[in-house]
Amino acid sequence: MKSAIVLLSGGIDSSTCLAIAKDMGFGIFAMSFAYGQRHGVELKSAQNMASEFGVKEHRIVHIDLAAFGGSSLTSPVMDVPKNRTGHDMSSNIPNTYVPARNTIFLSFALGWAEILSCRDIFTGVNALDYSGYPDCRPEYIKAFETMANLATKAQVEGNRLTIHTPLINLTKAQIISRGESLGVDFSLTHSCYDPAPDGGACGECDSCIIRKKGFESAGIPDATRYTAKHQ
Amino acid sequence: MKSAIVLLSGGIDSSTCLAIAKDMGFGIFAMSFAYGQRHGVELKSAQNMASEFGVKEHRIVHIDLAAFGGSSLTSPVMDVPKNRTGHDMSSNIPNTYVPARNTIFLSFALGWAEILSCRDIFTGVNALDYSGYPDCRPEYIKAFETMANLATKAQVEGNRLTIHTPLINLTKAQIISRGESLGVDFSLTHSCYDPAPDGGACGECDSCIIRKKGFESAGIPDATRYTAKHQ
Numbered sequence: 001m002k003s004a005i006v007l008l009s010g011g012i013d014s015s016t017c018l019a020i021a022k023d024m025g026f027g028i029f030a031m032s033f034a035y036g037q038r039h040g041v042e043l044k045s046a047q048n049m050a051s052e053f054g055v056k057e058h059r060i061v062h063i064d065l066a067a068f069g070g071s072s073l074t075s076p077v078m079d080v081p082k083n084r085t086g087h088d089m090s091s092n093i094p095n096t097y098v099p100a101r102n103t104i105f106l107s108f109a110l111g112w113a114e115i116l117s118c119r120d121i122f123t124g125v126n127a128l129d130y131s132g133y134p135d136c137r138p139e140y141i142k143a144f145e146t147m148a149n150l151a152t153k154a155q156v157e158g159n160r161l162t163i164h165t166p167l168i169n170l171t172k173a174q175i176i177s178r179g180e181s182l183g184v185d186f187s188l189t190h191s192c193y194d195p196a197p198d199g200g201a202c203g204e205c206d207s208c209i210i211r212k213k214g215f216e217s218a219g220i221p222d223a224t225r226y227t228a229k230h231q
Numbered sequence: 232m233k234s235a236i237v238l239l240s241g242g243i244d245s246s247t248c249l250a251i252a253k254d255m256g257f258g259i260f261a262m263s264f265a266y267g268q269r270h271g272v273e274l275k276s277a278q279n280m281a282s283e284f285g286v287k288e289h290r291i292v293h294i295d296l297a298a299f300g301g302s303s304l305t306s307p308v309m310d311v312p313k314n315r316t317g318h319d320m321s322s323n324i325p326n327t328y329v330p331a332r333n334t335i336f337l338s339f340a341l342g343w344a345e346i347l348s349c350r351d352i353f354t355g356v357n358a359l360d361y362s363g364y365p366d367c368r369p370e371y372i373k374a375f376e377t378m379a380n381l382a383t384k385a386q387v388e389g390n391r392l393t394i395h396t397p398l399i400n401l402t403k404a405q406i407i408s409r410g411e412s413l414g415v416d417f418s419l420t421h422s423c424y425d426p427a428p429d430g431g432a433c434g435e436c437d438s439c440i441i442r443k444k445g446f447e448s449a450g451i452p453d454a455t456r457y458t459a460k461h462q
Contacts, residue, residue: 064293099341099342099343099345099384100345103338103342103382107335108335110330111296111330112330114301115299115330133384134382134383135381140382143378143382146374146378147334147371147375147377148334153330156365
C-alpha cells in the first residue's frame with residue numbers, strides 16, 4: 001500500500017481531504033500542528049478524525065508561531081474579525097492570516113515524507129470559499145511542489161513528490177457534499193477561529209460564516225454548537 | 232536602515248554571511264534553530280557571533296526535527312561518518328543530511344520577515360565545499376524564492392522578497408578569507424558535527440575536514456581545539 005501524508009487541522013477541508021486520500025487507497029500518516037493557535041481545540045477534532053479513519057500514525061508537531069506575533073489567530077491581544085461580508089472576505093486578507101503558515105506546515109510534511117519514503121502529500125487548501133490567504137492559491141502550491149522536488153535527497157534519487165490539493169477548486173458546499181459521500185462525520189470537525197472556553201463556536205468569524213453557508217448550500221444539517229460568548 | 236534576516240548556525244559560513252549582510256548596511260535580525268542537533272553547542276557560537284556583530288535581535292527557534300529521525304545529526308543511535316575522502320563527499324549524500332532542514336529554516340525566516348516587514352533573507356549555503364546536500368544548490372534556492380514570493384501577504388502587496396546567498400559559489404578558503412577581511416573572529420565559530428562533551432571538535436567528520444582544509448588553503452590559522460574523543 002502506498003503511503004501519503006495528510007495535513008490535518010480537524011476542520012471540514014482537511015477532514016474531507018483525509019477521506020479522499022483514504023478513498024484513493026493510500027495508507028495515511030496524518031500531521032497536525034500545535035502552533036499557538038487560539039482554537040487549539042481543533043487538535044482534538046484532528047485526533048478524533050484520525051482515529052475514525054484508522055490512520056497509520058498521527059503526529060502533532062509543536063511549533064511556536066505565536067512567538068512571532070502578527071496574527072489574531074495566535075495573539076491574545078488582537079481581535080478576530082467578526083461578521084465580515086462576502087465582499088470583505090474576497091477583497092481583504094484579514095488579520096487571521098498567519099505569516100508563512102502553510103509553507104511551514106508543508107515543509108515539515110516534506111521532511112516527514114522523505115523519512116517515510118513517501119511521495120505524496122495532501123493538503124485541504126481551497127481557493128474559492130476561503131479568507132483570501134495567499135498560500136491557498138494554486139500557483140503557490142505549484143511553486144512549493146517545484147521547490148520541494150529540488151529540496152531533498154529522495155528527489156535527487158528520482159522519487160518525485162506530489163502535493164495533492166483535491167479541494168482547491170471546490171466550493172465549501174461541494175467539499176461538504178464530497179466529505180459526506182465519503183463518510184466524514186462533520187460533527188467531529190471544528191472550524192471556529194475564536195471558540196468559547198467550552199469549545200463552542202462563535203458563529204461570527206470568517207470560518208464560522210463560511211461553514212454555515214457551506215452547510216446551507218449543500219442542504220446538509222450542521223451539528224455545530226454555537227454559543228453566545230461574543231454577543 | 233533596511234533590515235535583513237540572517238540564518239545563523241554559528242559556523243564559518245553563516246558567520247561570514249552575517250558579516251556580509253552587515254557590511255551591506257542591513258540592520259540584522261539573526262535566527263537560529265535548536266532542532267535536536269547533537270552539536271547543540273553551535274548555538275552558543277551563534278549567540279556570541281550575534282553579539283559581536285551587534286544584531287538588533289537574535290531568535291533561537293525550538294523545533295523538534297529529532298522526532299522524525301532519519302539523520303545522524305539528530306539521532307543518538309546513528310553514527311556520524313568519519314574520515315570520508317573528497318570523492319565520497321562530492322558523490323554521496325551522507326547520513327548527516329537532515330530531511331527538509333533548509334526548507335524548514337527558510338520557511339520560519341519567511342514568516343518572521345513578513346512580520347518585520349523585511350524583504351531580505353540571507354543564508355550561508357554554498358554549493359562547492361559542502362557535503363552534497365540537495366538544499367544547498369542554487370536551483371533549490373531560486374525555487375524557494377519563487378515559492379516565497381507567492382506565499383505571503385507582503386508579496387501579494389508588492390513587496391518582493393530576496394533570498395541572498397553571497398557564499399554560494401565560493402570555496403571554503405574564499406569564505407574564510409572574506410570573513411577575515413570583514414572582521415569575523417573564527418575562534419568563536421563551531422563546525423564539528425560530533426563534538427566531545429567539552430565542546431572540542433572531533434577532527435574527522437565532514438565538517439571538521441572541510442574546515443581544516445579551508446583554513447589551510449586560505450593560509451589562515453584556525454584556533455579550533457580538536458579533542459581525541461573518537462580516537
